[in-house]
Amino acid sequence: MWEGGICIIETSVEKLNGIAHKLELHGYKWTKQRTMTLEVLLEKDSGYLTAEEIFMRIKSKYPQIGLSTVYRTLGLLNELHIVRKVTFNDKSTRFGLRDDDSDHLPPHLICKACGLIEKVNEDWLSELELHLRKEFGFQVFDYQLDFIGTYAECNENTCKKPNPSAP
Structure with a gap:
């Protein structure tokens, strides 16, 4: 994003802080599970992932998380227009961060x-x-x-x- 001739690069931390603020504005808490789900989606080149792929990436770092928690988190993030839920021709439902622009x-x-x-x-x-x-x-x-x-x-x-x- 360009502002006043200066390129402003939004870091993952800034993006997470913005999302945390949006969650709080809607009355939701910023939880470890939500943070980890978003960190997976923010990883370089993560693209669109299924809930199962996101779950497996989180589970390697945080074994306590359940697949149903990931599904609920993605459902909430989709409802708040933070992620997009997309079904492609292979009938798989995938999730990716929305581009605010x-x-x-x-x-x-x-x-x-x-x-x-x-x-x-x-x-x-x-x-x-x-x-x-x-x-x-x-x-x-x-x-x-x-x-x-x-x-x-x-x-x-x-x-x-x-x-x-x-x-």
Whole structure:
């Protein structure tokens, strides 16, 4: 984010503090379980994870946590618009932190070979929204756009992505 010609980089700690404040404003406590769930989602390149994947990452550091606690935490964070709950074509429900700069869910690249899901910069979709409004009188409120295919590395069997055994 740029402010007055200076680049402001929001650290994980600042992001967690902002989320803690939002929880408190809505009458919720800042708990260890909520902190750990958000830390997993804030990890570099965590992308969209299933509740089970989040649970396994937390459980390695905090064995007392239960899967139902992770589900309840994700449900609350989704309700408060802190995380997004997304169901992709493989019917898996995944969670990722919301980008405060956008009202829309960003488009995704979904690799059929390795299962990697990457967000795509959505700036170019603003032009399409404007065109739809001008040409058809259609106001876009939201959209979900996924591009399903394979990366060149996956086609060449040199995939270095996180889940090379995905269907």
